[in-house]
Amino acid sequence: MIFFILLLFLVLVAQIAELFIPALPWLYNAHVYIVPVIVFYGAMALPFPLMLALALYAGVLLDALTVQVIGGKVEISAGSSILLYGWRNTS
Numbered sequence: 001m002i003f004f005i006l007l008l009f010l011v012l013v014a015q016i017a018e019l020f021i022p023a024l025p026w027l028y029n030a031h032v033y034i035v036p037v038i039v040f041y042g043a044m045a046l047p048f049p050l051m052l053a054l055a056l057y058a059g060v061l062l063d064a065l066t067v068q069v070i071g072g073k074v075e076i077s078a079g080s081s082i083l084l085y086g087w088r089n090t091s
Helices: 002-020 035-045 048-066 080-090
Strands: 068-070 073-076
Touching: 002 035, 002 048, 035 048
Parallel strands: none
Antiparallel strands: 068 073
8 A cells, every 4th residue: 555655656656857957959859758657667567456546647747737728628538538548557
């Protein structure tokens, strides 16, 4: 259980850290994404229910960060990345 809480904390810190890591010009301005690595590690190391909870948590954080509201209408709905993280981890 402590490992799961540690992964939750690491996902939060990695999500915030990704905002401050600049694009790598020597890699054609690619960005570094740390959160999927942590989530995939959790998928390998955690039992199935905790893996789903970790995917839900990472997806909610990503949706909260990247929600697009244009003219009062939500362009990409909340929950789409939760499905994406869950689908990647169960495949």
